[in-house]
Amino acid sequence: MIGLVNVTCTFDGEKALDELGMHVPKGALFGLVGPGGCGKSTLCKVVCGLVRPDSGVVVVAGVDLTKADRKALQALQSRCGVQFQNDALFEHMTALDNVSYPLRRLTDLPPVDIEDRARTRLAMVGLAGFEDRPPNRLSGGQRRRVALARACVTDPEILICGDPTAGLDPVTSRRILDMIAGIRYESKNTVILTSSDVLGLMSVADRVALMWEGRVIHEGTPPTFWRAELPEVRRFLDDARLPFGGAPWD
Template structure:
């Protein structure tokens, strides 16, 4: 609550939001509004200069590195630039959070990796290297890695950036199915506002480092806030 983050200059200026458990929360806004910084702050990767972040009932600023590691067991994150390790195979990339955060047998790890790859329509891709994958395949590997540990919270930073409309919709369908199947809580950033609003339960809009709107999908579409109206309807060509 009342989260401030500054580097050379302020990025987040007193942001307060609450993401209901089990929902898909769409975080929208223009470039450089602070969306990715807010997502990393929610994940505990950036500490706010002021304010409090609570995740899964714990205040992140009060935790040491061991405490943060414990919380991160229940958090999966898809980074905007994939963040796949080039020197690891696809299977090793997906297995990475399982090996880093959990004590699991190798057989269970391989079974989970195979199940996730099948789920994202990439069966048998374990031995491949990221360099040989298309952008859409890298995104799907990223989704598989973010969800392989069966986290309670999932954070997605531009999950469909650079993808064609068909592949983008498949990614959105995956996010929605994960939410419905496992009751995950999701925060999703996307410049593809039209696609994102097809799955969103709630919407928040950042502008100039401030949260200028928060409400349901329907309230976002009907909002009279000029910035929200222009952004939503200007980027959603036609009715939803």
């Protein structure tokens, strides 16, 4: 579904991605972890075509993003749902308008159906009754849930969630991760999820990859990741202050 080969991305002379290789199978919930500044956000932006890499090949749903023109890129982007770390909600719109906006732009559904579907998505993320609130009258967790509802309202083939739990309390963080897992279960879409809540991410992901200085240095199922002997994995789990040894689900 998503394949990256030798992808390098440089900003102001610094490599954000360094000959990165990665494969995400169709229908997987793929977790990306790594220390801050390791290139997770850049990788998400490369996958949804927001950043063009300097070199390498990026193939998403059969489209080579490094060769795609503007129209091909837009066609692919209409098949992706992206939740940004800082929500990226349109501040001049209500929560309902934010969620219904992708449907208005990308589908030919009648307005009644659009509103109906947007309300259903908001209810699904636990925000029934908040439809008419503008984003500046929502809490951090509520904003994040509106952003999630907006990202998945079109039932995208690929859902990219860039640290949807950043800055949230542990309870809200887990609720959001569970919601993402629920959406994937219902829609059968492919999900790339980065999160600072490593333990929470590993409890919902099928596969987890560790990014380190612009590269994916280890990838596996959560249990194998947990037990990996690679020094960087151990160091990362140590820095994340997670208990070593047996996986919590053993």
